[in-house]
Amino acid sequence: MATKLVTEKLSAWFGKKQVLKDVSIAFEERQVTALVGPSGCGKSTFIRCLNRMHELNPGARVDGKVFLDGLDIYGMDPMEVRRKIGMVFQKPNPFPNMSISDNVVAGIRLSGDARKSDLDEIVERTLKSVGLYDEVKEDLKRSGASLSGGQQQRLCIARALAMQPEVILMDEPTSSLDPASTSRIEELIRKLKSEITVIIITHNVGQAARISDKTAFLYLGELIEYNDTKAFFESPKSPITERYITGRFG
Amino acid sequence: MNKKSIFFKDSAFKYLVGGASMVVVGFFAMIFVMLAIRSYPSIVNDPLMVFGSTWDVNSGIFGGLPAIMGTLASSAIAVAFAIPISLGMSVFFTEYAPRRVRAALSVVIDIMATIPSVIFGIWGLWIIAPLVKNYVQEPIIGSIGFIPLFSGPAYGLSLFLASLVLTFMIVPIISSLTISLLSSTPAELREAMISLGATRWEVVRHVALPFSKLGIFAAIILALGRALGETMAVTMVIGNSFMWPFSSVSLFSPASTITSKIASELYEAVDMLHVSSLIELGLILLVITLTVNFSARLIITRISRRGATQ
Amino acid sequence: MRLISRRSKEKLIIAALVALTGAAVIPLLWIVASIVWNGVSVMSIEFLTSLPAPFGSTGGGIGNAIVGTLIINLFASGLGIPLGILTGIYLSEYAYDSKMGSAVRTVVESLSGVPSIVIGLFAFTLIVLTFRHYTGIAATLALGIMMIPLVAKATEESMRVVSNDLREAGMALGIPKYNITTRIVLSMAKGGVISGALLAFARISGETAPLLFTALFSFYWPTGINQPIATLQVLIYNYAISGFADWVAKAWGASLLLVLVVIAINVAVRTLGRKKYGGA
Numbered sequence: 001m002a003t004k005l006v007t008e009k010l011s012a013w014f015g016k017k018q019v020l021k022d023v024s025i026a027f028e029e030r031q032v033t034a035l036v037g038p039s040g041c042g043k044s045t046f047i048r049c050l051n052r053m054h055e056l057n058p059g060a061r062v063d064g065k066v067f068l069d070g071l072d073i074y075g076m077d078p079m080e081v082r083r084k085i086g087m088v089f090q091k092p093n094p095f096p097n098m099s100i101s102d103n104v105v106a107g108i109r110l111s112g113d114a115r116k117s118d119l120d121e122i123v124e125r126t127l128k129s130v131g132l133y134d135e136v137k138e139d140l141k142r143s144g145a146s147l148s149g150g151q152q153q154r155l156c157i158a159r160a161l162a163m164q165p166e167v168i169l170m171d172e173p174t175s176s177l178d179p180a181s182t183s184r185i186e187e188l189i190r191k192l193k194s195e196i197t198v199i200i201i202t203h204n205v206g207q208a209a210r211i212s213d214k215t216a217f218l219y220l221g222e223l224i225e226y227n228d229t230k231a232f233f234e235s236p237k238s239p240i241t242e243r244y245i246t247g248r249f250g
Numbered sequence: 251m252n253k254k255s256i257f258f259k260d261s262a263f264k265y266l267v268g269g270a271s272m273v274v275v276g277f278f279a280m281i282f283v284m285l286a287i288r289s290y291p292s293i294v295n296d297p298l299m300v301f302g303s304t305w306d307v308n309s310g311i312f313g314g315l316p317a318i319m320g321t322l323a324s325s326a327i328a329v330a331f332a333i334p335i336s337l338g339m340s341v342f343f344t345e346y347a348p349r350r351v352r353a354a355l356s357v358v359i360d361i362m363a364t365i366p367s368v369i370f371g372i373w374g375l376w377i378i379a380p381l382v383k384n385y386v387q388e389p390i391i392g393s394i395g396f397i398p399l400f401s402g403p404a405y406g407l408s409l410f411l412a413s414l415v416l417t418f419m420i421v422p423i424i425s426s427l428t429i430s431l432l433s434s435t436p437a438e439l440r441e442a443m444i445s446l447g448a449t450r451w452e453v454v455r456h457v458a459l460p461f462s463k464l465g466i467f468a469a470i471i472l473a474l475g476r477a478l479g480e481t482m483a484v485t486m487v488i489g490n491s492f493m494w495p496f497s498s499v500s501l502f503s504p505a506s507t508i509t510s511k512i513a514s515e516l517y518e519a520v521d522m523l524h525v526s527s528l529i530e531l532g533l534i535l536l537v538i539t540l541t542v543n544f545s546a547r548l549i550i551t552r553i554s555r556r557g558a559t560q
Numbered sequence: 561m562r563l564i565s566r567r568s569k570e571k572l573i574i575a576a577l578v579a580l581t582g583a584a585v586i587p588l589l590w591i592v593a594s595i596v597w598n599g600v601s602v603m604s605i606e607f608l609t610s611l612p613a614p615f616g617s618t619g620g621g622i623g624n625a626i627v628g629t630l631i632i633n634l635f636a637s638g639l640g641i642p643l644g645i646l647t648g649i650y651l652s653e654y655a656y657d658s659k660m661g662s663a664v665r666t667v668v669e670s671l672s673g674v675p676s677i678v679i680g681l682f683a684f685t686l687i688v689l690t691f692r693h694y695t696g697i698a699a700t701l702a703l704g705i706m707m708i709p710l711v712a713k714a715t716e717e718s719m720r721v722v723s724n725d726l727r728e729a730g731m732a733l734g735i736p737k738y739n740i741t742t743r744i745v746l747s748m749a750k751g752g753v754i755s756g757a758l759l760a761f762a763r764i765s766g767e768t769a770p771l772l773f774t775a776l777f778s779f780y781w782p783t784g785i786n787q788p789i790a791t792l793q794v795l796i797y798n799y800a801i802s803g804f805a806d807w808v809a810k811a812w813g814a815s816l817l818l819v820l821v822v823i824a825i826n827v828a829v830r831t832l833g834r835k836k837y838g839g840a
Contacts, residue, residue, distance in 0.1 A: 366766025479675020
């Protein structure tokens with residue numbers, strides 16, 4: 001299996017505080033990789049380094065390399081990077097000033113890439129791929145903020161997918177959702193990997209076990225263990241990992 | 251899509267907003283520069299003349315001291331009148347007034363703050379001036395007129411009337427800030443006092459007012475800054491006379507302010523020195539008001555920092 | 561004994577507070593009442609649409625002053641609203657916590673504290689003295705500058721309250737910053753920006769001092785922005801101090817019109833604002 005995204009000795013700081021220490025990891029193409037670890041372990045900072053969002057915080061600094069298909073993303077135009085590596089956030093954040101269909105094509109339209117004619121088709125195709133089309137096809141002109149939480153999150157996934165990214169980063173995408181919405185999104189993630197590389201942060205080890213092919217465990221800014229999900233849960237190598245997955249610390 | 255054109259638009263927009271801000275900063279700087287340039291003839295003619303006590307257009311003598319003192323006196327008196335009224339209304343508003351009364355009062359405060367100065371002027375000139383003359387000035391002059399501060403004759407248009415009209419114009423400034431300060435008094439402080447059996451007034455006196463002291467002080471300074479620069483209402487009711495304070499120190503005497511002098515003389519001034527002296531007075535007013543406003547802002551910054559650390 | 565005195569003290573204090581509140585409220589009601597009382601009697605179509613009658617004769621109206629105020633306000637808005645919005649965007653999105661940003665913010669706040677007559681003096685020194693000609697352009701410059709801090713502050717404040725999540729969502733999609741700023745953040749803040757612009761418009765509609773020695777006055781219909789132009793505000797001042805009974809009556813009529821417009825804009829902004837943000 002080919003590697004898609006590789007980090008080499010990736011470190012990150014907020015001001016003087018180092019939150020990520022020499023993380024080297026290779027993500028495989030068209031696989032779901034789960035990142036787990038206690039809160040404050042640097043998971044969010046880590047994936048925000050993968051689409052160059054970390055550097056936007058005041059006082060933030062990144063060191064090390066990140067390669068997408070062998071090209072260093074820190075040598076590319078950040079906007080280009082973010083179009084290739086999409087992101088879904090913890091809290092659903094559709095643009096409330098836009099309709100459902102405008103939300104889906106917001107990225108295409110506002111990055112100056114409007115081939116007007118096929119926008120309707122993109123809206124339909126993308127909403128279908130996240131299983132939202134049948135629920136909203138009657139009111140595509142309604143505000144994106146009028147949907148339920150789970151629908152909003154699927155809309156945000158659609159918005160990211162509409163850019164046709166090669167990788168999609170998800171930062172605890174189900175943590176604010178009810179169990180039914182969560183399982184719909186988990187199902188969607190499993191489906192997505194036929195076309196796209198998924199990297200998902202979760203604080204729920206059960207979710208990691210259910211949806212991922214590989215799992216990485218971060219602790220205090222360091223990568224402790226990275227393995228096939230099955231092996232990761234059945235025979236953890238590190239005692240810290242074992243303590244974490246058996247729920248013996250929070 | 252064209253990467254170059256996006257990069258271009260992104261930087262163009264950044265320069266557009268940055269450039270607009272620089273234009274605004276430029277306007278601000280140019281106010282000083284232009285006023286200084288146009289004051290120059292008066293300053294080189296006699297740097298101290300603006301602080302002289304005589305203003306006589308025909309003899310080319312432009313001493314602005316009566317106007318400067320009039321500006322300071324009318325504003326100070328207005329602030330002194332406005333403090334009890336504003337604090338009284340604010341305490342009534344936050345502590346005693348029922349909901350409906352509160353809603354009505356906040357409409358009143360909003361409207362007061364939006365009524366143009368020239369409207370206060372026409373009201374002061376035609377409605378209040380005769381009443382003040384007949385029912386305030388004449389009785390007071392008749393009884394304690396031997397005190398120079400209250401001596402006659404009663405003109406109606408006077409330093410007193412200008413201060414009174416200014417009072418109503420600055421009450422909404424002090425009140426709206428004081429009301430928001432008083433209503434942000436921490437509830438636990440209030441409850442502690444109430445549980446000790448304090449009356450509402452005691453809570454206000456010993457908790458709410460001390461808690462808001464500094465902010466109220468800043469509000470008063472802001473109101474002072476506004477009063478110092480107020481033009482139309484003052485010009486219409488102060489009488490525009492340089493009698494005060496050198497020929498008569500009476501509050502009931504007509505007087506002048508920097509703003510009333512500029513407003514009533516500049517459009518018909520022909521002598522270059524006359525124009526230049528009026529502009530120099532404007533420059534002095536600018537320096538005074540900015541100093542006053544800046545001190546108020548320093549206090550407000552200190553309060554919000556205190557709020558942030560709590 | 562002590563309790564009784566505390567209770568009666570409380571009553572006395574309430575009486576004093578009500579009296580002080582009255583001292584603030586009564587003048588306002590009084591102003592509004594006297595404007596309505598004195599202004600209504602001169603109101604007529606002729607009053608609102610005709611030129612002033614020749615000096616000394618009665619009749620005529622304030623039509624040219626109404627048109628003049630509108631012209632000067634529109635040109636001033638053309639200067640002040642765009643500069644205010646752009647400065648507000650700069651402060652909120654490009655320089656929020658930079659040194660440059662706080663310097664600009666200090667200037668903007670200081671500008672709002674500069675007395676209007678001083679801003680009028682600036683326009684006078686820059687334009688009237690230079691071209692030796694009273695002109696509506698100078699009035700436009702002065703009132704436009706006065707609008708800037710009001711609009712900039714409203715823009716900055718209403719853009720700052722837009723959740724940072726939306727900026728991040730935009731960035732994660734690779735949307736360039738100018739589009740995030742204008743199409744997402746500014747679009748969300750639209751209501752606040754429009755309110756700010758309307759309130760600034762209402763504010764300059766009543767400003768008189770900067771017009772006295774810039775636009776001056778005229779008894780004729782405006783012929784161009786570079787000429788002396790009559791305005792409602794200056795008309796009120798000139799007529800009110802004239803002592804000529806017919807003119808004083810017209811000053812009251814003009815005051816009624818001006819106050820109605822200013823209050824209407826304020827009430828409209830407040831009710832619209834409440835409707836818009838009340839539900840959120």
